Amino acid sequence: MLEVKDLRVSVEDKEILKGLNLTINPGEVHAIMGPNGAGKSTLSAVIAGRDGYEVTGGSITFEGEDVLEMEIEERARAGMLLGFQYPVEIPGVKNVYLLKAALNAKREHLGLPEIEAPEFMKLVREKLQFMKMDNSFLHRSVNEGFSGGEKKRNEILQMLILEPKLALLDEIDSGLDIDALKVVAEGVNSLRDEGRSIVMVTHYQRLLDYIVPDHIHVLSGGKIIKSGDKSLALELEERGYDWVIEEAAQ
Ligand code: ADP
Ligand code: MG
Ligand code: MG
Numbered sequence: 001m002l003e004v005k006d007l008r009v010s011v012e013d014k015e016i017l018k019g020l021n022l023t024i025n026p027g028e029v030h031a032i033m034g035p036n037g038a039g040k041s042t043l044s045a046v047i048a049g050r051d052g053y054e055v056t057g058g059s060i061t062f063e064g065e066d067v068l069e070m071e072i073e074e075r076a077r078a079g080m081l082l083g084f085q086y087p088v089e090i091p092g093v094k095n096v097y098l099l100k101a102a103l104n105a106k107r108e109h110l111g112l113p114e115i116e117a118p119e120f121m122k123l124v125r126e127k128l129q130f131m132k133m134d135n136s137f138l139h140r141s142v143n144e145g146f147s148g149g150e151k152k153r154n155e156i157l158q159m160l161i162l163e164p165k166l167a168l169l170d171e172i173d174s175g176l177d178i179d180a181l182k183v184v185a186e187g188v189n190s191l192r193d194e195g196r197s198i199v200m201v202t203h204y205q206r207l208l209d210y211i212v213p214d215h216i217h218v219l220s221g222g223k224i225i226k227s228g229d230k231s232l233a234l235e236l237e238e239r240g241y242d243w244v245i246e247e248a249a250q
Contacts, residue, residue: 001026001063001197002047002166008057009046016042018222019058024166027194031208032201033233034219035241040201043219044170048082049075062166076102077109081164095154096138099124099161106162127160130190132183148175156187167191168199173207185210205237218244
């Protein structure tokens with residue numbers, strides 16, 4: 001589904017990613033972990049198409065298409081949901097309009113007509129309830145005045161409504177108390193499906209108690225230096241990252 005090959009990325013002339021390889025197959029849940037400043041968010045940002053990152057080598061393909069050649073909107077239409085797409089506050093644009101526009105863009109891509117208003121509202125209310133979110137969320141401006149936890153819930157709400165093929169969630173657990181973390185995890189888990197891939201970038205192993213990934217990768221020094229299963233996360237929690245970094249250096 002997603003293939004990152006020998007990716008090199010610089011930010012302000014500093015090379016951050018130095019030949020990163022990652023393969024995500026349909027149905028898989030991957031976690032990308034690593035020390036602070038390793039380049040995890042840089043990887044998310046480049047996949048999402050954010051400005052300010054210079055790709056100096058390698059490739060990213062999504063279902064065989066060259067992602068680096070796609071506009072952000074094209075990425076979304078193709079079924080990639082990237083937490084970075086709507087990170088910012090959009091004053092004056094109600095959440096509900098953004099959700100509807102995004103869903104209709106996807107439907108158009110699939111050759112489907114626009115969703116009828118009652119059907120859309122039924123869908124949205126159902127998902128809001130699932131995420132234990134208040135209906136008032138719909139009428140607030142996108143992310144404006146949202147707390148950290150509310151932004152995260154809103155990100156998962158988008159995902160539940162848009163049902164992307166690939167979801168990339170950067171630090172979805174940051175700033176969440178344990179109850180909110182459980183709600184967010186339930187949302188993500190409800191989307192696990194053989195046709196859908198989920199990539200979680202996270203600093204903490206705690207999230208992985210609730211969303212158990214199929215594969216875990218350690219990003220350090222601009223590359224994936226170790227991959228494993230859930231047991232690797234436990235080992236990292238116990239022993240930190242240094243031993244992996246030393247092992248990779250040898
Ligand atoms: P992580 O998410 O793993 O903590 P980041 O991808 O945020 O790491 O950062 C990787 C490195 O790139 C850090 O050294 C950071 O200072 C640098 N970096 C990231 N974004 C920028 C930017 N916009 N301008 C300058 N340096 C940046
Ligand atoms: Mg695999
Ligand atoms: Mg980060």
